[in-house]
Amino acid sequence: xxxxxxxxxxxxxVVFWKQGQWLDRFADAELFDDEAVAEAAEAxxxxxxxxxxxxxxxxxxxxxxxxxxxxxxxxxxALGPTNKPEHGKQAQGGAQIEILAHAHGAASSxxxxxxxxxx
Amino acid sequence: MYRYDDIDQAMxxxxxxxxxxxxxxxxxxxITEDQFxxxxxxxxxYLQLHAYMLRIAIPYGALNSAKLRKLAWVAxxxxxxxxxxxxxxxxxLHWIKLKDAPDILDALAGVxxxxxxxxxNCIRNLTADPHAGxxxxxxxxxxxxxxxxxxxxxxxxxxxFLPRKFKIAVTGATRDRAAIRIYDIGLRLHRAxxxxxxxxxxxxxxxxxxxxxxxxxRERLPARHLLSYLQAILRVxxxxxxxxxxxxxxxxxxxxxxxxxxxARQVDEEWEASDKAAVDLPDTELARIRAGFAPVGxxxxxxxxxxxxxxxxxxxxxxxxxxxxxxxHKQPGYALIDVSLKAIGETPGDCSAEQMEVIANxxxxxxxxxxxxxxxxxxxxxxxxLDDAPAVYRLLADADLxxxxxxxxxxxxxxxxxxxxxxxxxxxxxxAQDIARRFESPELAEKIGELKIKISxxxxxxxxxxVGHIGILGVDKKGEEFYQxxxxxxxxxxxSIGQSLGPALPAERVAPAIDQLVEVYLRERxxxxxxxxxxxxxxxxxxxxxxxxxxx
Ligand code: SF4
Numbered sequence: 001x002x003x004x005x006x007x008x009x010x011x012x013x014v015v016f017w018k019q020g021q022w023l024d025r026f027a028d029a030e031l032f033d034d035e036a037v038a039e040a041a042e043a044x045x046x047x048x049x050x051x052x053x054x055x056x057x058x059x060x061x062x063x064x065x066x067x068x069x070x071x072x073x074x075x076x077x078a079l080g081p082t083n084k085p086e087h088g089k090q091a092q093g094g095a096q097i098e099i100l101a102h103a104h105g106a107a108s109s110x111x112x113x114x115x116x117x118x119x
Numbered sequence: 120m121y122r123y124d125d126i127d128q129a130m131x132x133x134x135x136x137x138x139x140x141x142x143x144x145x146x147x148x149x150i151t152e153d154q155f156x157x158x159x160x161x162x163x164x165y166l167q168l169h170a171y172m173l174r175i176a177i178p179y180g181a182l183n184s185a186k187l188r189k190l191a192w193v194a195x196x197x198x199x200x201x202x203x204x205x206x207x208x209x210x211x212l213h214w215i216k217l218k219d220a221p222d223i224l225d226a227l228a229g230v231x232x233x234x235x236x237x238x239x240n241c242i243r244n245l246t247a248d249p250h251a252g253x254x255x256x257x258x259x260x261x262x263x264x265x266x267x268x269x270x271x272x273x274x275x276x277x278x279x280f281l282p283r284k285f286k287i288a289v290t291g292a293t294r295d296r297a298a299i300r301i302y303d304i305g306l307r308l309h310r311a312x313x314x315x316x317x318x319x320x321x322x323x324x325x326x327x328x329x330x331x332x333x334x335x336x337r338e339r340l341p342a343r344h345l346l347s348y349l350q351a352i353l354r355v356x357x358x359x360x361x362x363x364x365x366x367x368x369x370x371x372x373x374x375x376x377x378x379x380x381x382x383a384r385q386v387d388e389e390w391e392a393s394d395k396a397a398v399d400l401p402d403t404e405l406a407r408i409r410a411g412f413a414p415v416g417x418x419x420x421x422x423x424x425x426x427x428x429x430x431x432x433x434x435x436x437x438x439x440x441x442x443x444x445x446x447x448h449k450q451p452g453y454a455l456i457d458v459s460l461k462a463i464g465e466t467p468g469d470c471s472a473e474q475m476e477v478i479a480n481x482x483x484x485x486x487x488x489x490x491x492x493x494x495x496x497x498x499x500x501x502x503x504x505l506d507d508a509p510a511v512y513r514l515l516a517d518a519d520l521x522x523x524x525x526x527x528x529x530x531x532x533x534x535x536x537x538x539x540x541x542x543x544x545x546x547x548x549x550x551a552q553d554i555a556r557r558f559e560s561p562e563l564a565e566k567i568g569e570l571k572i573k574i575s576x577x578x579x580x581x582x583x584x585x586v587g588h589i590g591i592l593g594v595d596k597k598g599e600e601f602y603q604x605x606x607x608x609x610x611x612x613x614x615s616i617g618q619s620l621g622p623a624l625p626a627e628r629v630a631p632a633i634d635q636l637v638e639v640y641l642r643e644r645x646x647x648x649x650x651x652x653x654x655x656x657x658x659x660x661x662x663x664x665x666x667x668x669x670x671x
Contacts, residue, residue, distance in 0.1 A: 007166055007170075009145075009146065009152075009217065010146065010216060010217055010218050011170065011171075011216035011217065011218065012166055012167075012169070012170035012171040012215070012216065012217065013169075013170065014168070014169060049148055049151060049152060050146065050147070050148040053152055053166055054152070054166075070598065071598050072537070072598060072599065072600065073168070073537060073543075076168060076537060076538070077168050077169065080169060081169065081213075081538035081539055081548075082538055082546060082548075082549055083466045083538050083546075083548040083549060083552065084199075084466075084538075087169075087199055087214070088169055
């Protein structure tokens with residue numbers, strides 16, 4: 001699954017594509033199952049030069065309670081900085097924000113963690 | 120404090136006006152992002168994860184009350200009411216809107232502030248010893264020379280398109296408080312046996328993917344030849360520095376490839392062939408700049424202050440603050456006061472607009488209208504009367520600016536990391552917060568003594584992790600945040616690059632690992648040894664053993 005994101009030109013705000021509109025919340029993002037449709041949307045976004053900076057597709061996956069971006073970096077963009085919960089989109093709170101905040105990385109590094117035991 | 124003259128002031132006003140027009144054209148779609156990006160970067164405006172970030176230059180870390188108040192005003196008017204001081208002594212505002220940027224640059228220009236030289240492959244904003252002009256171990260005031268370099272290097276056409284960014288640090292003191300070995304050029308002023316004022320010149324230091332400590336390429340450069348010699352270094356670098364590979368483009372790679380001796384030889388050759396007089400600062404100009412830094416307003420005072428001594432006896436918290444945050448001044452009866460931007464659990468280097476106002480007021484009333492930014496992300500009130508120190512302490516404490524932890528375990532350097540920075544692999548700030556909370560007790564921190572922890576969110580090393588007594592580097596392992604620890608680094612007099620402790624740790628294991636490292640240190644140390652001394656004597660093994668099940 002994919003979603004389309006960018007930063008808004010005038011203020012840098014993280015935005016997500018939904019059927020031709022650009023919205024602030026990841027919860028409102030259109031989810032693409034079809035790669036070709038996603039790429040067509042991205043190609044269109046790249047022409048919206050007075051609206052956006054650097055539109056790109058991100059991987060999205062199902063998590064407990066809903067969907068969330070796969071990479072930690074993208075979840076952080078959809079939430080805001082963790083050192084200041086009062087800043088960024090997370091400040092609004094709500095169930096959708098909770099889902100993102102509690103999502104974990106799709107990749108597991110468990111093997112690594114087990115290596116590191118205290119004597 | 121040096122004040123910009125009419126030429127500088129006109130330049131800033133012009134620059135702000137030019138940027139306003141460029142922003143207008145970008146917003147109107149007359150220029151593309153590809154065309155605009157280098158322009159906005161040259162004006163310090165980056166696009167990060169959540170918004171634009173404006174990096175404001177604070178040349179050699181020097182501030183006064185007017186500048187601090189303007190920064191506070193910009194932070195509360197156009198941002199979220201705070202700013203972040205960086206290891207290059209710049210101030211970053213993390214929530215800027217492009218449409219506001221021209222107004223902000225106008226406002227800053229009004230007090231001689233700007234965002235020039237905070238991005239791009241040019242000579243970046245200079246850093247200098249934050250104790251400049253206040254320390255007794257100084258051969259000359261490094262700000263005089265840093266300001267000369269600033270004037271010479273700003274918009275220098277020949278050096279506007281170097282292979283890569285270029286950072287210079289200057290000190291005039293015996294003790295290195297400017298980390299001169301980790302920059303492209305490090306300069307140390309000293310007085311030779313015959314009395315001549317000279318620079319020791321280091322070149323080719325730098326952190327990042329391949330860390331190097333800068334070797335000395337000239338022990339004794341007569342100070343008056345500084346600019347012509349810098350020109351020679353930059354010319355050699357401009358000519359031979361690699362432009363094909365961004366990871367090998369810094370001068371450190373060139374110096375390491377040629378060898379310090381050969382590099383120095385080529386610089387000398389270039390220097391001897393150049394018209395030095397055309398570049399070197401005329402004595403009259405040097406005198407003009409120097410006058411801008413002349414000490415004004417010091418009173419003749421006895422070296423010992425009864426008020427200060429009594430306050431230490433009466434108030435243990437103040438006595439602790441005095442032990443860690445107050446340093447001797449060259450002027451009898453005065454002291455330097457460190458303002459800690461490392462309150463426990465807060466973001467290292469962050470300063471709210473209200474706090475900036477407090478510091479501005481204190482600087483104006485008690486510190487001859489000066490404040491300094493340190494590369495360790497703290498501020499300094501450089502000229503406080505000992506008599507006034509208890510009052511300054513109380514006002515700082517009221518604003519949560521008096522954490523008595525300078526140089527201690529909770530005085531952590533942390534870059535913005537993945538919470539803000541588009542280049543990051545992992546977060547740095549929450550790791551710093553975790554560690555600081557764990558060592559919150561001032562008694563414990565004091566018992567541990569000097570311990571410098573430095574955290575970077577990626578290999579670019581803005582958090583100086585290579586030169587932390589304990590360095591922490593964020594890495595991305597399959598989309599998750601992991602942290603690589605290094606031990607034994609130092610950025611100052613006993614400079615060294617840290618050695619890797621072992622496999623990277625997950626975020627939640629980092630603060631406990633610091634605990635384990637500290638336990639080993641407290642167990643192994645002999646009298647008077649700092650953490651780094653014990654590490655240097657005992658080696659990596661006992662530390663490694665404590666953190667990992669297997670020592671191999
Ligand atoms: S070290 Fe990396 S993550 Fe940290 S501020 Fe520098 S570029 Fe960003």
